[in-house]
Amino acid sequence: TPHSTMVPPCNNGEESGTGGGGTSSQLHHPEPARQPPQLTIAYGSETGVAQDAALTLYNFARSHGLNCRFGSLDEVGIVALETAADCLPSNDLRQQLLIAACSTTGQGDPPANMRKFWRLAMSRRLTQGCLHGNGSSQSANNPPGNGDSTTARLRFCLIGFGDSSYLQYNFVAKKLHRRLCLLGANSACPLALANDQDELGPDQAFLPFAETVSALLTDTFSVRCACIGSCLDAPLPPLYRVDAIAAEKSTDSTHTTAANQVVVVVGADGPRLPPPETGYQLARIVANKRVTAEDHFQDTRLITLSPAPTSAESPSPTLWPPFQPGDVLQVLPSNSQSAVSSLLSTLSHLDPETRLRVSQSDPNFPPPPDLPPAGPTLRWLLTNYFDISCVPRRSFFETLRRIAMGIGDEVATTTEEDSSRLDMEIERLGEFVRDVDELAAYCNRPRRTVAETLRDFPLSASRIRLSRLFDLLRPIQPRSFSIASLGQSGCSSLDLLVAVVRYKSKLMSEPRLGLCSNYLASAGPGSVVTVRLQRGTLRVPPVDVPLVLVGPGTGIAPFRGLVQQRHGVVNGQGDEAPGAGSAQTLVFFGCRHPEKDFYFQSDWLEWSRLWPDKFQLATAFSRPTSDSGQQTKCYVQDRIRELGADVAKLLLLGGGAVIVAGSSGAMPREVLSAVQAALTVHGGFDEAEAAGMLAEWQRTGRYQMETWS
Incomplete structure (x- = not known):
C-alpha cells in the first residue's frame, strides 16, 4: 500500500529481533517526545523580599503562557520535592523544575513558610542520590552531587537573600543547595547569593540570576524571548478580581461585659486579624512609657500589653500563653492616618469608602484570608493591609509602568498635554526598571516610600484600577520584638522595649519613620493591636550552666x-530559695x-x-x-x-x-x-x-x- 510501512512477520510468532533465525528485521519504534518538566516557582520569605523576587520570575512565566505552580516552599515547593523523590503517590513522571528564592532568619534558620520543606529536604527519608532518576541511588556514571540534567528527577535554580553583616549570611540557601545536590538533583545554574549590603542591594545578584533563569525557561519550554525584560510590555491579567459591593453598616464596636471587660468585636473596619490558625490575636496596650530622657535623641518605649477579649459570650483568656526567655511578639502594624490621607489624595479617582469583594482570578492566588468578611474599603486596605511606607522595589516600577501604559487594561483618554507628561513618566519608570543605579539613587539611598513615589508619578497613579492594587502593593509584614519580661507560667501582661525609628535624611524633606515602632509609639493605653506569640531562635541553656x-x-x-x-x-519544688x-x-x-x-x-x-x-x-x-x-x-x-x-x-x-x-x-x-x-x-x-x-x-x-x- 502506498505511503505505508510493511512490517515483516516475526518468525515463530515472536517479535522481530528476538531470535528464532530467519530473515526478521528489527523494529525501531520512535521514542515518545519528552514531556516538558513541571515548573514550580516558590519562595521562603520572612520580610517579603524573596517572595517579591519569586513573583517577578512568576510574571515572566505567565507572560509567556507557561503552566506553573507558584507559592511558598511549604505550599508548592514541597510538592515538587515529594513528587521527584516518589514520596507522593503520583502518575506524574515528568521532571520537576523548581525555581526557588529563600532567605535566612535567626540563628541560620529557614523562614516560617519553608520549614516543612526544609525538614523534608534534610530528613533521612530522602537518601543520598534519590533524586537521580536513573533507577538507583548510587551510580558510578552519575555520582551523588552531580545529577544529570536529562535524567535527574529534580532540576533546580536557587537564590538566597541575606545580609553579610550577619555571621550566618545566607546559611539556608547554601545548605539547601548542597543538600539537593547530594540527593542527586541537578543544579541548573550556579547558586546566587543576594546581599543587602551590596551597593545596589539584592538586585545586584538577583538581576543576573533572573536573566539566567529566563534563558533556562526559554530553552526548556521554547518560548520566544530569553530576556527577563520581555514581560514588561506583555499583558498580564490581575492577580485578583476586585468588585464593588453594596455598602454595609460597620459591625465594629466595643462594649463592656458584666465582668467589666472591654470587648473588641472585629468587623469590616476593625484591625487586620488573620485566621485563628495563624496564631494571631488582639492585644490591648496597658502602658506606653518613654524610658529615655526627654532630651535624648533616641525615643525608646517600654510598652505593656495584655490580651484583648473579642467575644462577650466567650471572652478570650486574660492570660498570655506561656512563653520562654528569648521568645518574640510579632506585631502587625497599620499605616499612619497622615500617610493614608496623602495617598488617597494621589488616588483621588478611587472611592475610599466603597466596600470591595476580592475574589480569585489567578489559580495560584487564592483570596487573602485576612480581609474583613463584609468586604474591605480602599481606606481600610491602605490603612491596615498594604505597606505604603516601605521602599518600593524594582517590581513596583515594572508594574506601575505597565499600568501607566495601559497594558492589558482599558484606560481613559488624556489631553495632549497630559499625554506628553505621561510619556515622560513612563520613560522615567523604564529607567528605574533597566538601570539599578538610577533606582538606588531614587529609592534606596533616600529611603523614599511607596506613597511618596506615587505622588511623584501622579498621571501614572491616576491610571491605577482597584484590581491592580494587589499587583502593585505588597501586604504589611509583621515585625518581631523580643519579649522583655518573664512569662513562663502564664501572665496577664508582657513588656516590649521598642526603639522608635525616626531620623532626618539630607535627600528628603520629611523625616524617615519606621512603620511599626512609630505605630506602637503613637498607640496610647487602651489601643488594640494585632499580635502573635512566636518561639524565638534563642535556645536558653539550663540554669546550672554559667x-x-x-x-x-x-x-x-x-x-x-x-x-x-x-x-x-x-x-524547683516548694521551699527552695x-x-x-x-x-x-x-x-x-x-x-x-x-x-x-x-x-x-x-x-x-x-x-x-x-x-x-x-x-x-x-x-x-x-x-x-x-x-x-x-x-x-x-x-x-x-x-x-x-x-x-x-x-x-x-x-x-x-x-x-x-x-x-x-x-x-x-x-x-x-x-x-x-x-x-x-x-x-x-x-x-x-x-x-x-x-x-x-x-x-x-x-x-x-x-x-x-x-x-
Missing part, C-alpha cells in the same frame, strides 16, 4: 526575663549615657544587690560623664576584654555559654573577636584554636547570636 550575656542597647530586652527566670524565681541551683550570670550592657538610656537600670542594680554571688553587671558607656565612674568612652567588646579572665573562667572551667543580642553590623563580630581574645590570653589557646573552638560552639548552640538590622 552564662555570658551581651546586650547593648535594646538588645538587653530578652535578658531581663532570662535573668529573672534563672535567679529571681523558684527553681530563689536562685538556688543556678549558675553565675555575667551581663554586659552598653549604652550612650547612664542618665539617658540605661534600660532597666533599677532592675539590674537591685539584682546585683540581691544575688552578688550569682549575678554580675558590666556596663559600657560610649558617651560617659565625669560622674558616671567611667573616664573614657568604651563599648561592650572593650569591657569583655577588660574582664577577659572572668569570661574565660565561666566558659572554660564552668562550661558556660554566650548569648549576644542587639543590632547587626560591627557589634557581633567585635564581640566575637573579644571573646576569642579572652580565650587566647586567659585560656592558654592560640588564635587558631580559639577560633576553631568558637566556630564549634556556634554550631552546637553554645555561642548564640540574636541580631537585627
